[in-house]
Amino acid sequence: MKELLHQIQELENISEALEPSEQQRKDYHKLILQFSNEFINTIHDRNSFLEVKEPIKGLEITGQENSLEHILNLYNTKVTPNGINPASGGHIGYIPGGGIYASAIGDYIADVSNEYAGVYFGSPGAVTIENEVLDWLKDIFGFPKNAMGNLTSGGSIANLIALTSARDKHKIKGDKINKSVIYLSPQTHHCIDKALRIIGLEDIQLRYLELDEFHRVKINDLTQKIKDDQQNGLHPFLVIASAGTTDTGAVDPLQEIGNIAQENNMWFHVDGAYGGFFILCENKKHLFQGIEMADSLVIDPHKGLFLPYGTGAVLIKDKEAVLHSHHYTANYMQDTVGTDLSMSPAEVSPELTKHFRGLRLWLPLQLHGIKPFIACLDEKILLTDYFRKKLVEMGFEIGPTPDLSVSYFWYPSQKIAQDTYNEKLMKLIHEDGRIFLSSSTIDDRFVIRMAILSFRTKKKTIDKALQMIQDCKNKLEKELSLIHS
Ligand SMILES: *Cc1c(COP(=O)(O)O)cnc(C)c1O
Numbered sequence: 001m002k003e004l005l006h007q008i009q010e011l012e013n014i015s016e017a018l019e020p021s022e023q024q025r026k027d028y029h030k031l032i033l034q035f036s037n038e039f040i041n042t043i044h045d046r047n048s049f050l051e052v053k054e055p056i057k058g059l060e061i062t063g064q065e066n067s068l069e070h071i072l073n074l075y076n077t078k079v080t081p082n083g084i085n086p087a088s089g090g091h092i093g094y095i096p097g098g099g100i101y102a103s104a105i106g107d108y109i110a111d112v113s114n115e116y117a118g119v120y121f122g123s124p125g126a127v128t129i130e131n132e133v134l135d136w137l138k139d140i141f142g143f144p145k146n147a148m149g150n151l152t153s154g155g156s157i158a159n160l161i162a163l164t165s166a167r168d169k170h171k172i173k174g175d176k177i178n179k180s181v182i183y184l185s186p187q188t189h190h191c192i193d194k195a196l197r198i199i200g201l202e203d204i205q206l207r208y209l210e211l212d213e214f215h216r217v218k219i220n221d222l223t224q225k226i227k228d229d230q231q232n233g234l235h236p237f238l239v240i241a242s243a244g245t246t247d248t249g250a251v252d253p254l255q256e257i258g259n260i261a262q263e264n265n266m267w268f269h270v271d272g273a274y275g276g277f278f279i280l281c282e283n284k285k286h287l288f289q290g291i292e293m294a295d296s297l298v299i300d301p302h303k304g305l306f307l308p309y310g311t312g313a314v315l316i317k318d319k320e321a322v323l324h325s326h327h328y329t330a331n332y333m334q335d336t337v338g339t340d341l342s343m344s345p346a347e348v349s350p351e352l353t354k355h356f357r358g359l360r361l362w363l364p365l366q367l368h369g370i371k372p373f374i375a376c377l378d379e380k381i382l383l384t385d386y387f388r389k390k391l392v393e394m395g396f397e398i399g400p401t402p403d404l405s406v407s408y409f410w411y412p413s414q415k416i417a418q419d420t421y422n423e424k425l426m427k428l429i430h431e432d433g434r435i436f437l438s439s440s441t442i443d444d445r446f447v448i449r450m451a452i453l454s455f456r457t458k459k460k461t462i463d464k465a466l467q468m469i470q471d472c473k474n475k476l477e478k479e480l481s482l483i484h485s
Contacts, residue, residue, distance in 0.1 A: 107308070141315065165296060255289045391466070
């Protein structure tokens with residue numbers, strides 16, 4: 001007994017390091033505040049992109065203790081300067097992220113209190129916060145209060161949950177799989193294909209729809225393809241619309257697609273991971289008419305509400321369909337039985353234990369109110385317009401008027417092949433790094449893409465981007481004239 005107590009005491013002494021004293025916590029905070037203040041105060045001056053070609057070394061786990069100064073120093077030299085700076089307003093490639101400070105406060109509180117947001121029984125308060133957030137989302141998108149919902153790690157998992165529910169509602173399994181048909185835009189995000197393979201629908205029939213000049217799906221093509229498939233004895237079961245495609249920001253005609261889905265008894269899924277929150281903008285609202293008809297909807301607060309990475313959301317109307325694959329009971333969970341299933345996030349998700357991610361959305365909404373979020377979205381729309389107008393003044397050609405805040409441009413070079421010119425220009429822009437833009441191939445043309453969605457992207461950011469593009473273009477023209485002279 002004495003030996004046992006001795007051993008316990010010894011282990012307690014060592015493991016106490018995991019509970020720093022108040023003074024230690026204060027010292028940590030000082031360093032962390034210093035780090036975050038420096039990071040934020042200098043963010044507009046630093047480059048948005050640095051291409052790294054060598055593997056990053058020095059981050060190995062040694063098992064030994066280190067000072068927080070040392071660790072922050074590693075972070076400051078190995079992590080933040082390399083690759084894209086996603087917290088920077090200068091990230092206007094791919095789909096930019098956010099990183100509002102209030103979410104960091106929410107995460108901090110969630111982590112310190114470590115509330116268990118998986119099951120209502122465990123933390124009715126935390127789960128209620130998550131469900132209030134979901135109710136708020138249902139309100140925005142015209143979903144009924146009794147719809148199911150979940151805060152996920154991102155849009156990919158949100159799409160996975162929605163498609164699983166669609167599959168289960170229509171009992172797509174066995175022989176039915178290769179006779180069932182999904183209709184979607186060729187611009188649909190690749191996480192949908194990934195999800196279909198994960199949920200065993202690899203052999204399902206996919207019909208890619210024709211697009212109009214604004215990259216939205218053509219309704220007649222949808223009706224025609226459904227009709228053809230029905231005549232051929234196939235089973236049209238799901239139509240996927242995008243409320244803001246990743247490549248061009250196009251919003252498909254949701255109302256019309258919703259009507260067709262209803263007429264044909266099909267599941268109507270809308271992926272609004274990038275664009276969904278633009279419904280909050282008074283002069284974009286009309287584009288989202290019909291979104292309330294969706295059986296399932298995905299939105300990504302870590303895109304359109306400027307949260308740090310790690311929060312997507314899914315809303316689904318059919319409760320039974322959701323529970324079929326996601327509800328689970330186990331003996332060790334028997335204490336939780338009896339609470340309303342729809343109240344627990346674990347019943348709507350592959351996850352059981354999870355980060356209390358509701359707080360990083362709930363807290364900023366409570367702290368700031370909704371107004372600054374909407375103003376920020378409106379601002380992105382206007383900045384996109386400004387960027388495009390300026391590019392035209394500089395002699396660039398631009399894609400069609402975008403529905404939202406993603407667009408593209410290219411230089412109509414007469415000297416060398418257009419694609420080659422723009423590829424070279426893209427390379428110089430990446431080498432420059434002041435502002436990060438990405439490229440795409442649209443209608444068989446190499447184009448430079450801009451996606452304006454970071455809350456830190458301001459007019460001065462766009463001016464910096466224009467200056468950078470001009471500088472890179474001058475550099476390229478100089479190189480070309482040397483070659484050709
Ligand atoms: C970003 C995006 C996704 C994937 O979401 P993640 O949060 O990256 O997992 C899905 N669909 C669209 C339209 C997107 O823009």
